Amino acid sequence: MIFKFKHFLIEQNDAVLKVGTDAFVLGALLEAKQPLQVLDIGSGTGVLSLIAAQKFQNAHIDAVEIDQESARLAERNFTQSPWKHRFTIHPVSIQ
Numbered sequence: 001m002i003f004k005f006k007h008f009l010i011e012q013n014d015a016v017l018k019v020g021t022d023a024f025v026l027g028a029l030l031e032a033k034q035p036l037q038v039l040d041i042g043s044g045t046g047v048l049s050l051i052a053a054q055k056f057q058n059a060h061i062d063a064v065e066i067d068q069e070s071a072r073l074a075e076r077n078f079t080q081s082p083w084k085h086r087f088t089i090h091p092v093s094i095q
Helices: 021-029 047-055 068-079
Strands: 001-003 007-011 037-041 058-064 087-090
Touching: 001 068, 021 047, 037 047, 047 058, 047 068, 058 068
Parallel strands: 037 058, 058 087
Antiparallel strands: 001 007
16 A cells, blocks of 8 residues: 655555554654754654655655564655655664
């Protein structure tokens, strides 16, 4: 199943957790004065990283995801986005 946003899409067929209302709320609450770096811990499908990339045009996003399948899915979503060069996925534990 693919979830379409205005400027990007989220592939979530193999997602452990699907895109939900919480992602929209958290994404809407993202505020910063044009940061150059964003850290997304527990990125899942990468939806919040993608929202951050859309909001903060100069930011590089580091996404950390411990689940290997979710990290691969996030990476796939990143590479299909208009901001693919601004992401780095880290498939490791944050500790």
